[in-house]
Amino acid sequence: MNENIIRKMQEIVGEDWVVSDLDKVSSYCEDETEKAVKPKVCRDCVVVKPASAEEISEIMKYANENKYSVMARGGGTSLSGAAVAIMPTIIISMERMNKIIEVDEASLTVECEAGVTLLDIVELFNKHDSLYFPIHPGDEGAQVGGMVVMNAGGVRAVRYGVMRDQVKGLEAVLPTGEIIHAGGKLIKNNAGLDLKNLLIGSEGILGIVTKVTLSIKPKDKHIGSLLVSFENDSDAVNAVTEIFKSGIKPLAIEYMEKTAILRAAEDIGMTWPSNVGNVDLYFIVSERKEDDLYEMYETIVGICEENNAVESFVAESSKEQKTLLEIRSHVYPSMHKMVVDAIDAAVPIKNLAKYMEGIKKIYEKYGVEISTIGHIGDGNMHNSILTEDAEKPECYDEIVDEIFNLVIExxxxxxxxxxxxxxxxxxxxxxxxxxxxxxxxAIKNVFDPNNILNPGTAL
Amino acid sequence: MNENIIRKMQEIVGEDWVVSDLDKVSSYCEDETEKAVKPKVCRDCVVVKPASAEEISEIMKYANENKYSVMARGGGTSLSGAAVAIMPTIIISMERMNKIIEVDEASLTVECEAGVTLLDIVELFNKHDSLYFPIHPGDEGAQVGGMVVMNAGGVRAVRYGVMRDQVKGLEAVLPTGEIIHAGGKLIKNNAGLDLKNLLIGSEGILGIVTKVTLSIKPKDKHIGSLLVSFENDSDAVNAVTEIFKSGIKPLAIEYMEKTAILRAAEDIGMTWPSNVGNVDLYFIVSERKEDDLYEMYETIVGICEENNAVESFVAESSKEQKTLLEIRSHVYPSMHKMVVDAIDAAVPIKNLAKYMEGIKKIYEKYGVEISTIGHIGDGNMHNSILTEDAEKPECYDEIVDEIFNLVIExxxxxxxxxxxxxxxxxxxxxxxxxxxxxxxxAIKNVFDPNNILNPGTAL
Known part of the structure; x- marks a missing residue:
């Protein structure tokens, strides 16, 4: 990396917070995208660790003047190459901007710097009697800023939506160096065009988010898990559709192929409580009152039985619930060495059956394994294309084309x-x-006229 | 209005659907903004009533080529002059695009054309067993398209947020004539920059919304109203703050000065059930179970009593509830002939007390009546500046300056x-x-390079 850039970075943030040794820089240059689809990583980068929006502003002004490429880096947990450097880049690591600024119990918000991790937030509210942050996209190493610009989702979207639904306000540094604010601790705010939602989900190409105000929710006292097994996917999908029609909103509804969930259990030496059927629905339910929890179980099991469920299991104890969650969380890691591409399309609940049917046909046509697990309750299925060595099969392009055409249909x-x-x-x-x-x-160009911020991403 | 324009409009939508007589055009040129602050209305306009997005596209292409001003018109219920023509304008009335396209009970959405009124939607779901659309900004003559571009709010925002929170997808015609789609029946959707939220709340300056997909919710079976009276505003504000801290979310919490609510009751010959105290909180509560409703009343009354409430009244029967709602809805009409400016700022719940205190000081300083009623549960208070004849008082500018400075503080x-x-x-x-x-x-310029769409609005 150009010596002038390194010196300038040292000037702005101090020598201790600039990393330029290739071996130390290396891990900052990429994320968790599968190797078969990951773009070629460029390691000719410098890592800068600013302490404030003002320092980031200085970095941006310099980079913009000189048209150097800049990329913000959070926890590096992206699965779409959003945090992969593909050219010599000034990588801004947000790790030092990790302060939780305020929990406001009247406005029901938590304000924090962008480098705060999901784990920090989970731990903060574990200690809180009655409030918590409901979004949980999985990897607790993810940072809040990254979660905002990637509009992270996760399993609890059925009831609470995604990050977009919980971000009340934010601060960001533009590629041209100005610091802007959008939104606030407000339920109603109708002044001006909505810059906040533009930045949410912008994948770091419009600005670097430096501070975030998130909404927090009352904690339900009673939480439980329910597992229901079916012979086939269409019965499971019909059950989910009927559950929504009945007006019920569990926290999460996950869909798992039996082969995938049993492999995950075996891989970590644990036992999955159901051996019958070919697919499972895994419900996480939370209610203010214990009675309501049982009533919810009853309604769900009733609807599932009407749709030919073959077995159901209530995880009563927190130990049992933890086991289910742990095995479910291990599904992806347990197949990781075979995953070529983890497609994460989303479809309307109404079209789930059609989508699943279509995927099966593609699978049969090409004879390549496509594992389907995922967040069925919000229509977001993960179809992982698997091969023994995670290398692309010959018909990879055709398979992916067909899957995406199906998604659009x-x-x-x-x-x-x-x-x-x-x-x-x-x-x-x-x-x-x-x-x-x-x-x-054109909107990207309004924010970033020199295209310095995470070029090649999102568009 | 230019004869060429009228002819071209007749060509596009047919002669029956173009209105150019001054007396018939007149009512289309303005909205419900208070006369003291309303911009000067230009009536040299033509009203066009297209039947489709394609016809609107044709109108736009023509207007854009010739740089004619265009304004979409819904129910005309805006209070901020958004639907006031201030120059010769092609006014596109959406009244013929009034089809409800689909209620999708699995995806929990209703899709409709932009000219569908709030009343149409309310009536549609009155007939539905278990689902409804929760947002209710007041005037049922409002049209869905207008509600989307104005990001309408209303009393139920405490639990359900505003329009932005319920719009899943939309279709819009750009000023340059292209028809675009954004969002869909999806809970998760992370492809591309968020054009949907840009259009929501854009006040009709980026495009004309022609179709909308809204999310719908399970109907609570039990609904009730609770009225609690206080000696002063600070006790009432403290009670609201404590209610939120306790994790409770009523459907609505309204704040009313006694003078205002008694005047409204008298005006329509009805009786308000509480005569003691100086301010009332009016809670609308809805729950799935009757027990939960009573529990909610008890918790709310308990917290209010801890904050010096002087009286509380539960409206049990639907007749009593209707009376409360009717009187509350009449507060604004009953003072309308005195309203100079209905300021509708919003502040975080945490800062409500400071805000109310500040308003009182401004009121005392200038000796002009500032009536405060509004949606205290979502921080959106309506401070109406009143004079006997609704003419601006001499110190109008200073008062408004001070109020807005306070809002920002x-x-x-x-x-x-x-x-x-x-x-x-x-x-x-x-x-x-x-x-x-x-x-x-600059974003406006990306969408509307010739600035033809509702110029002078929103920015």
């Missing part, structure tokens, strides 16, 4: 939670018209 | 639900930096 989105990053850009034209994409590009 | 928004329209533009610089406003203007 089902009125879906090509990515429900991972984002476009640097791996789905070419597919955007399936979901958007040329005019829609041109609007997005 | 309280980390609030200058408008919580009415929007900037054509009456608050000058105040935007209080809430936003020059750079933030320039970003918004």
């Amino acid at each position: 089902c009125e879906g989105a090509i990515t429900g939670e991972h984002g476009v990053g640097k791996v789905r850009n070419e597919r955007l034209k399936l979901q958007f018209t040329e005019k829609e994409l041109n609007l997005m590009k | 309280c980390e609030g928004a200058i408008t919580g639900e009415h929007g900037v329209g054509k009456v608050r533009n000058e105040r935007l610089k209080l809430q936003f930096t020059e750079k933030e406003l320039n970003l918004m203007k």
Whole structure:
């Protein structure tokens, strides 16, 4: 990396907070995207660890003047290459901006710097009697800033939506160096165009988010898990559809193929409580009162039985619940060495059956394993293309083309939670018209006229 | 209005659907903004009533080529001059695009054309067993398209937020004539920059919304109202703050000065059930179970009593509830002939006490009546400046300046639900930096390079 850049960075943040040794820089240059689809990583980068929005502003002004590429880095947990450096880049690591600023119990908000991790937030509210932050996209190493710009999702979207639904306000540094604020601790706010939502889900191409105000929720006292097994996916999908029609909103509804969940259990030496059937629905339910929890179980099991469920199991104790969650969380790691591409499309609940049917046909046509697990309750399924060595099969392009065409036919989105990053850009034209994409590009140009911020991402 | 324009409009939508007689055009040229602050209305307009997005597209292409001003018109219920024509304008009335397209009970959405009224939606779900659309900004003559671009609010925001929180997808025609789609029936959707939220709350300056997909909710079976009276505003505000801290979310919490609510009751010959105290909190509560409703009453009354409530009254019967709602709804009409300016700022719940205290000081300083009623549960208070004849008092500018400075000091928004329209533009610089406003203007320019769509609004 250019010596002048390194010196300038040292000037701005202090020598201790600039990393330029190749071996130390290396891990900052990429994220957790599968190796078969990950773009080629450029390690000719410098890592800078600023302590404030003002320091980031200085870095941006310098980079913008000189047209150097800049990328913000949070926990590096992206699965779409959003945090992969593909050219010599000034990588801004947010790790030092990790203060939780305020929990406001009247406005029901928590304000924190962007480098605060999900784990920090979980631990903060573990200690709190009655409030918590409901969004949990999985990896607790994720940082709040990254979660905002990637609009992270996770299992609890059925009831609480995604990050977008919980971000009340934010501070960001623009590529041109100005610090802006959008939103606030407000339920109603109708002044001006909505810059806040533009930055949410922008995958770090419009600005670097430095501070966030999130809404927090009352903690339900009673939480439970319910596992229901089915012979086939269409019965499971019908059950989910009927559950929504009945007006019920569990915290989460997860869908798992038996083979995948049993493999995960075996891999960590644990026992999955159901051996019958071919697919499971895993419900996480939370209620203010214990009675309501039991009533919820009863309604769900009733609807599932009407849709040919073959077995159901209530995880009563917190130990049993933890076991279920642990095995479920291990599904992806247990298949990781075989995953070529973890597609994360989302479709409307109404079209779930059509989507699942279509995926099965593609699978049968090409004879390549496509494992389907995921957040069925919010329509966001993970279809992982698997091969023995996680190398692309010959028919990879055709399979992916067919899957995404199916997604669009089902009125879906090509990515429900991972984002476009640097791996789905070419597919955007399936979901958007040329005019829609041109609007997005023109908006990017308004924020970042020199295209210095995370180029090659999101659009 | 230019004869060529009229002819072209007749060509596009058919002669029957173009109105050019001054007396018939007149009512389409303005909205419900108070006369003391309403911008000067231009009636040299033509009203066009298209039947489809395609016809609107044709109108736009023609207007854009010739740089004619265009304004979409819904129910005309805006209070901020957003639907006031201030120059010769092609007014596109959405009244013929009034089809409800689909209720999807699995995806929990209703899709409709933009000219569907709130009344249509209310009536549709009155007939439905278990689902409804929760947002209710008041005037049922409002149209869905207008509600989306104005990001309408109303009393139920405490639990359900505002329009923005319920819009899943939309179709819009750009000023340059292209038809775009954003969002869908999806809970998770992470592809591309968020054009949907840009259009929501854009006050009709980025595009004309032609179709909308809204999320719908399970109907609570049990609904009730509770009235609690206090000697003074600070006790009432403290009670609200404590209620939120306790984790309770009523459907609505309204705040009313006794003088205002008694005047409203008298005006329509009805009786308000409480005569003691100086301010009332009016809670609307809905729960799935009757027991939960009573428990909610008990908790709320308990907290209010701890904060010196002097009387409480539960409206048990639906007749009693209807009486409360009717009187509350009449507060604004009953003072309308005195209202100079109905300020609708919003502040964080945490800063409500400070805000109310500040308003009182301004009121005392200038000796002009400032009536405060409003949606205290979401921090959106309506401070109406009153004079006998609704003419601006001499110190009007100073009062408004002080109120808005106070709003900003309280980390609030200058408008919580009415929007900037054509009456608050000058105040935007209080809430936003020059750079933030320039970003918004540049985005407007991306969508509308010739500035033909509702010029003078929102920015």
